[in-house]
Ligand SMILES: Nc1ncnc2c1ncn2[C@@H]1O[C@H](COP(=O)(O)OP(=O)(O)OP(=O)(O)O)[C@@H](O)[C@H]1O
C-alpha cells in the first residue's frame with residue numbers, strides 16, 4: 001500500500017518536473033524572442049520603470065549566465081514561491097496575483113465537481129431503476145453533456161441575470177462594496193458566485209448521471225447479479241452491489257474528466273468575468289504578460305496533479321481489488 | 332419422486348417471433364438421481380436449466396408444469412418462485428468464475444446473502460467451514476476477494492455456497508466446462524460426494540461432454556431441438572442407445588472416457604432445425620438415416636422398457 005503510494009508519488013513528481021521544465025523552456029526557446037517583443041510592447045510610459053523592468057528581465061533571461069544556471073535558479077525561485085514579476089500589473093509579483101485569484105476558482109470548481117459527481121451518480125442510479133425516470137433523465141442528461149460550458153453559462157447569464165435579474169452576471173463582488181467580513185459582503189460574494197457555480201454544476205451533472213446509469217445497468221446484468229437473483233436474493237442487495245461496483249469506474253472517470261472540467265471552469269469564469277484564474281489567463285493573454293501566464297499554467301498543472309493523486313488514493317481505498325493486488329495477496 | 336416435468340413449453344420472445352426452445356419436455360428425476368443432460372448446442376439444455384429456477388425476461392412459460400417434491404413450481408411468477416430458490420432449487424452457473432461479487436470478500440458476500448434470505452449466518456458458519464474443507468479449500472478463502480482465487484477454487488466456493496441450504500434440486504449448467512481436465516474431474520467427484528452426503532437430493536448436470544457425465548451421472552437425458560430424444564440409465568445410453576440421434580451421438584465419441592476435445596458432437600452430418608419455426612413431425616427426420624413416411628408425424632416419448640424413454644417411431 002505505502003509502496004504503491006510512493007510509486008504514484010514518484011510518477012507525479014516526475015510529471016511535475018517535466019511540466020515545469022517545459023514551462024521554463026517555452027519562452028526561452030521559442031523563435032522570435034517573445035520575451036523581448038513582450039517587453040517592447042508593454043505599455044509603460046515611465047522610462048525609469050521601463051529601465052528597471054528591462055534589467056530585471058535581462059537578469060532572468062540573461063545571456064551572461066549559462067542555461068543550466070538559469071534553469072536551476074528558476075527552480076530555486078519556484079521553491080521560494082517566486083514566479084517572477086508581472087508586466088501587466090508591474091511590479092506586482094506573479095505569485096501574489098495568482099493567489100488572489102485562486103480562491104475564486106476553487107470556490108466555483110470544487111463544489112461544482114464534487115456536487116455534480118454525487119448528485120449525478122444518485123440520479124443515474126435512480127434512472128437505472130425505473131423506466132419512466134430513465135426516459136426523462138437520459139435525454140436531459142445527453143442534452144446537458146452535449147452543451148458546451150460557455151453556451152450554458154451564457155444562457156444562464158441571460159436568463160437568470162439579464163431577463164429575471166435574480167443574480168449579477170459579472171465580477172466576483174459588487175464594485176460599490178469594499179472587501180470586508182460583513183454579512184452584506186459575504187452575501188454579495190455568494191450572489192456573484194452562484195451563476196458560475198450553477199452552470200458548471202449543471203453541465204457536469206448530465207455526464208455523471210448517464211455514466212452511472214449505464215454502469216449500473218451493466219452491473220445489474222453482470223454474472224454475479226444473475227447468480228444472486230437465481231439464489232433468490234432480494235433486489236435491494238443486488239442493487240447495493242451494483243451501485244458500489246458502478247461507482248468505481250465513475251471515480252476513474254472523474255480523474256479522466258478533470259482536465260475538461262477545469263478547462264470548462266476557466267471558460268465559465270470568462271463568461272461571468274469572474275475574478276479567478278480563467279479571467280486572469282484572458283487578461284494576461286491580451287496584455288502579453290508571459291510571466292503571469294507561465295505562473296498560471298504552472299498552478300493549473302500542479303492543481304490537476306494534486307487532484308489526480310487524491311483520486312488515485314481514493315480509488316485504492318474503495319476498490320478492494322487494487323488493494324489486494326498491492327499487498328501482493330493474490331494467490 | 333423429486334422432480335416431475337410435464338409437457339413443458341418455454342419460448343423466447345423475439346422480434347421475429349417465438350423461439351420454441353422447449354417444446355413439450357417431459358421427464359422425471361428421482362430422489363438421489365444425478366442426471367446428465369446432453370445434446371448439441373442450441374437444443375435447449377440451458378433453457379431447461381433456467382426454467383427450473385428462474386426465467387429471464389425474454390422467456391415465456393407457454394405450457395406444461397413442473398412439480399418438485401409434490402409442490403407445483405410457479406415458474407411464470409418470479410416473486411412466487413423466490414421462496415423455492417436457494418432453499419429448494421439451486422444452481423451452479425456456467426459462469427462460476429464470475430459469479431462472485433468482485434468487490435466483496437467471499438465470506439461477507441455469503442453472509443449478506445444468507446441474511447437477505449432470512450437466515451442467521453452464525454447458525455450456518457460451522458457447516459460452511461466444514462464443507463469448504465470437504466472440497467479441499469482452506470476456510471481462509473472466506474477472508475479473500477474472488478480475484479485472489481484460482482478458477483477451480485472459485486468453482487468450489489460457488490459449489491459450496493449454492494448447496495449450503497441443502498436444496499432438493501441442483502442445476503449445474505456446464506459447471507465444469509471452464510476448468511482443466513483434472514480440476515473438472517475433482518469438481519465432478521465433489522458433486523457426487525455432495526449427493527452421497529445428502530447436501531443435495533438430486534442434480535441435473537448440463538454438459539456438451541458425454542464422456543464427463545458418464546463417470547458421474549446415474550442417468551443421461553439427450554435433447555434434440557427443444558425436445559427429449561431419449562432418457563435412460565447411463566450404461567444404457569452408452570452401451571445400448573435406441574434413438575437414432577443418441578446412437579449417432581455416442582458413435583461420434585472418439586472413445587468413451589477419453590477427453591480429446593471437440594470432434595465429438597460434430598460427427599453428425601447436417602444441422603439441427605431452427606426453433607423459430609420448427610418443422611412438424613420428428614425434428615430429427617432431415618438428418619435421420621432411418622427416417623420413413625411415419626416420421627412426418629411427431630413421435631411420442633414412450634417408456635420402451637422400465638426407466639428407458641425414447642421418442643422415435645422405430646423404437647416404439
Ligand atoms: N435470449 C434468447 N433469445 C432468443 N432465442 C434464444 C435466446 N436464448 C436462447 N435462444 C435460443 O433457444 C435455443 C436453446 O438455447 P439454449 O441456450 O437453451 O441452448 P443450449 O442447449 O444450452 O446450447 P449450448 O450447449 O450452446 O449452451 C437456441 O436455439 C437459441 O438460439
Ligand code: SF4
Pocket residue numbers: 574575576613614615616617619620621622623625626630642643644645
Ligand atoms: S422418428 Fe423417424 S426420423 Fe425421427 S428419429 Fe425416429 S426414425 Fe428417425
Ligand SMILES: [Mg+2]
Pocket residue numbers: 376377378
Ligand atoms: Mg447452454
